[in-house]
Amino acid sequence: MEVLVTIPDTDLRASFFPPERRERLESFGTVKWNPKPEQFTPEELQDRLTGADVCVTGWGTTKLDGSVISEADSLELVTHIGGSVASIGSHALYDAGVTVCSANAVMAEYVAEGILGFVLASLREIASFDATLKEGGWKDGSRRPESLFNATVGFVGLGAVGRTLLKLLDPFDVDVLLYDPYVSDREVTEFDAVERTDLEDVLGAADVTSIHAPKTRETLHMLDAERLACMPDGATLINAARGAIVDQDALIDELRRGRLSAVIDVYEEEPLPKDSPLRSFENVILSPHVAGHPSRYRMPDTILDEIERFSEGQPLEHSISRDRFEGMTNDQLTTRDGA
Incomplete structure (x- = not known):
């Protein structure tokens, strides 16, 4: 051979x-x-x-x-x-x-693990509390950590990463809203507490929305200004899929207003430019495209x-x-x- x-x-x-x-x-x-x-x-x-x-x-x-x-x-x-x-x-x-x-299946396990870490870090305000203490402070009354237990989690796409993440979320008793037009009803019924619905309903009802869609012609800038506006105040967006699925300028506008939080591992331009406004927001956790990094080895x-x-x-x-x-x-x- x-x-x-x-x-x-x-x-x-x-x-x-x-x-x-x-x-x-x-x-x-x-x-x-x-x-x-x-x-x-x-x-x-x-x-x-x-x-x-x-x-x-x-x-x-x-x-x-x-x-x-x-x-x-x-x-x-x-x-x-x-x-x-x-x-x-x-x-x-x-x-x-x-x-x-x-x-792909191996990488999906580690990406899903990374996403779970991102969700918990954002909800529990880990980065903010860390910054406060390192600056000499203690408790910041404006920080109100939340819990993943019994939360509503939105999935934009399922895929191998989403399937693995569903298993990792099981102990938290979350309700999952799923948008994925390419997944059969039979596949959805394999998972408990998953409700299939349209994209706007997922965005409008979820405490945390995580993107697992592939980057295709159909998904480029799929989460634009209009769809991001569907997300409720205080919601969190997780993107460890591909940067171009989200209209980055529209997301920056939402983050600047302080209406949403986000954890971003992927960007339209990588490495992230040094002058990107994303680097200046307190309501975003930035990660350098490493959600699946442990899988490399x-x-x-x-x-x-x-x-x-x-x-x-x-x-x-x-x-x-x-x-x-x-x-x-x-x-x-x-x-x-x-x-």
Whole structure:
């Protein structure tokens, strides 16, 4: 079996593949590593896919479109060290019968854990109390910590992250309002205390609203000024999905008025510009796109396990169907694309 690793020769790849993981991967067959510190060009990747049975991709890998895979005469499996495969996959890849896998399920667990931490930190005013004490104060009468117990939590989208978060929320006896037009009623009935409704009702009734929708043409700036205005005074918005799902200027206006609170882990422009107004608000907790960060060091093992199953002819556990691929976040989209 021949395995092509497209991930550039950088510190990130070294963290993914320390000696013991390299040895394990190389035990499956011949491994060809990207020798460059940058991604393959489409032409380079097209050439190197000839003869490869398995292709290991990562963030930034050139899209495996029809032209790139035109000479991939042996390719059967693409394994992605990441969550969404929308930026590296293509319909041509699925048309060619290639199985696509990713560590999406693993990443979802850690993102959901991060979101739970964000919710609790916001409701309990942890950042504000911390700042007050570090400035020499004590209790601030204007700070009124709230509880997650028996709260109403809104989900904008479900997905793998939302499904995991529902399990983590179970001990808090929350009521969940869900907006996701792509989830079947049967899937919703699998979870207790989940009511399916429209987006405006979710935003209008939830104490905390968490976004789990993918970034697609339909969801770009889905939470605009009009929809953010539906949220009740004192509500909290959590965004650990993608920054472009929320109209950032509209959110800034709401935060400036002090009507809402927010925890933001993702932004339309990353890194967040130093002059962003978001940096100045007390009613927002900012996080540098790290909700799923602990998964980085576990995803490679997931992919290695999948390659081992493939090499032994066993059923795969992390394959991504064409339908799931079509609904995943596409980081190559911009707000202009969605206009």
